Amino acid sequence: MPEESNAVLTGPVQVVGTGLIGTSVALACRRAGLEVLLSDVVPDHVRTATGLGAGRPATPEDRPQLVVVAVPPDHLAEGVRDALAAAPDAIVTDVGSVKMAPLDALADQPGRERYVGSHPMAGSERSGPLAASENLFDGRPWAVTPGPGALPAGVRLVELLAEVCGGVVIRLRPDEHDRAVARTSHVPHLVSALVAGTLTGASADHLALSGQGVRDVTRIAGGDPDLYSQIISGNAAAVTALLGELRDRLDLALEAVRDGDRAGLSSLLAHGVAGTRAIPGKHGGPPRPTAAVRVAVPDHPGELARLFADAGDSGVNIEDVRIDHDPGRPFGLVELDVAAESVGELLGALESRGWAAHR
Amino acid sequence: MPEESNAVLTGPVQVVGTGLIGTSVALACRRAGLEVLLSDVVPDHVRTATGLGAGRPATPEDRPQLVVVAVPPDHLAEGVRDALAAAPDAIVTDVGSVKMAPLDALADQPGRERYVGSHPMAGSERSGPLAASENLFDGRPWAVTPGPGALPAGVRLVELLAEVCGGVVIRLRPDEHDRAVARTSHVPHLVSALVAGTLTGASADHLALSGQGVRDVTRIAGGDPDLYSQIISGNAAAVTALLGELRDRLDLALEAVRDGDRAGLSSLLAHGVAGTRAIPGKHGGPPRPTAAVRVAVPDHPGELARLFADAGDSGVNIEDVRIDHDPGRPFGLVELDVAAESVGELLGALESRGWAAHR
Helix, strand or coil: CCCCCCCCCCCCEEEECCCHHHHHHHHHHHHCCCCEEEECCCHHHHHHHHHCCCCEECCCCCCCCEEEECCCHHHHHHHHHHHHHHCCCCEEEECCCCCHHHHHHCCCCCCHHHECEEEECCCCCCCCHHHCCCCCCCCCEEEEECCCCCCHHHHHHHHHHHHHCCCEEEECCHHHHHHHHHHHHHHHHHHHHHHHHHHCCCCHHHHCCCCHHHHHHHHHHHCCHHHHHHHHHCCHHHHHHHHHHHHHHHHHHHHHHHCCCHHHHHHHHHHHHHHHHHCCCHHHCCCCCEEEEEEEEECCCCHHHHHHHHHHHCCCCCCEEEEECCCCCCEEEEEEEEEHHHHHHHHHHHHHCCCCEEC | CCCCCCCCCCCCEEEECCCHHHHHHHHHHHHCCCCEEEECCCHHHHHHHHHCCCCEECCCCCCCCEEEECCCHHHHHHHHHHHHHHCCCCEEEECCCCCHHHHHHCCCCCCHHHECEEEECCCCCCCCHHHCCCCCCCCCEEEEECCCCCCHHHHHHHHHHHHHCCCEEEECCHHHHHHHHHHHHHHHHHHHHHHHHHHCCCCHHHHCCCCHHHHHHHHHHHCCHHHHHHHHHHCHHHHHHHHHHHHHHHHHHHHHHHCCCHHHHHHHHHHHHHHHHHCCCHHHCCCCCEEEEEEEEECCCCHHHHHHHHHHHCCCCCCEEEEECCCCCCEEEEEEEEEHHHHHHHHHHHHHCCCCEEC
């Protein structure tokens, strides 16, 4: 590959913005033994992050090898511009959710060949340095999105940062990245919020019929509206295009339901089934057929431990777990997803140990 | 309450349609010691259900006290009509997902005062008698939806059936039931399918950025298109009304994103946050603030057991569990939801036992 280079990440790494993501990057770099320099417009955050062992406050004399700009979406382009100017030898990256807007804003910026955008797919509903963790990125996809003219050594350095932080590098063009996250993140978030919004109009006895389905569909709608408003607005073109497509299909669904067009409705639903199968499985492999084993579990400490101990003894690997929260339940209904061919084995093992289990 | 009566469920209970739900009702009634009679247009299913201990084949001489019609949505009204005629002393109920359509279809039916609709909120992605379980309804909401003129003793008998099967009775008017499930089930399902449908157009490297959010939003879209097409079509009026509202709000979202109306977008997202808070919490109580503790767990049998044993030792109750399936991960990231005030305690307990845990 022409972008290949022998860059080595030796540090120091400067982190600008010591919130959840920035402090987590700093802690992960410290874990790898790199020197880390911290700065933030909120001096208290730098003090807190320093106290957590994330690095030391940056000084004007420092010469970072790499600057990581981890500020809110609205201030990203400005943060990258300042970093390119303040550290004239450094490679500069950012960890923002949208990649085209900052690149466009930097089009005429001297030194822009030293900027390589990136986006770790990790976060939390919490914020601030106290929520940070050196483990936050372990095993997570980390998009690296060099713009035209980016230095190959800079691209490699940012990939090394992602790897040092435990992430799995996925290299994408900035415009591709933005279309990808519109599809896998921004539009699902927006639609989840719209569906959740329809629940505000319902009476308590109607909402008592809520099962796990509506809880799953609306879970991410609980995220911070101001942060997601910044993120989605920053990706307006890709989100608008995809949301327009979705609106057209919603109109088709509305017509099909209203007109009793059973075939049309089935076709839309079948298209959805195909979509769920397109999401990659664990370890990036193709999705493997799994099936659920459902177990009634008394709702107090220790019972889940007993269940997982018994399940572990069966030798069957558990691919996923859900706990069903229907109201009025005197116990939890736990769903264990296992490979389809292992259902009988797990059921037998659990029933022989006294669990009320079923498919 | 004027509908109160001293009805007692003594059986026999006849189950018409021995698929997943019908056979599960039969098994639950057998668990309670009731005599159960089975019938189905597919004789093989009756044989299978009989073999499972769900009851015995019905004969023309039988005099059931209660008939439970558990046939596909499209055949429900016909099934109830046949049952009212064939068992002139029996109370008849059904377990369908929609309540107004069969009631309307039975408006001129002699004996319709003996029909009391019901709807257990339980199911599975599997079907047929072999997927059935006597535990299927334990702790689940079970809507009982008497139409005008329904016999009070019949209403009580159907509530007793729900209780015998382990369900939690929620009495609703049939039209209210249909509006409630449009909101808590049918529209979320349809929208989940539409979002999932947008994934079919994406390339593999775009889908590699999929996180837990899009997986949650699209999970229920994996359900059987033909079954959901019957269910949603049977509730066309309520679904159309709510879907129309949702379409209008999608248009607002589209305009807000396209025009850079940050306040409008934030307001829609905040409306979604309010909706997630409207869903009732465990045991029907108000939602309690929970927070997630994230733990890296090697992806092989026994490790989850060790984690839950250590978590159980901490004395902290686990409200929910998720296993994150990001591709490329050499281990699972397990998220444990616990009461917000217990996060520190659980984190401390896990870290002291060597787990890589964070908020």
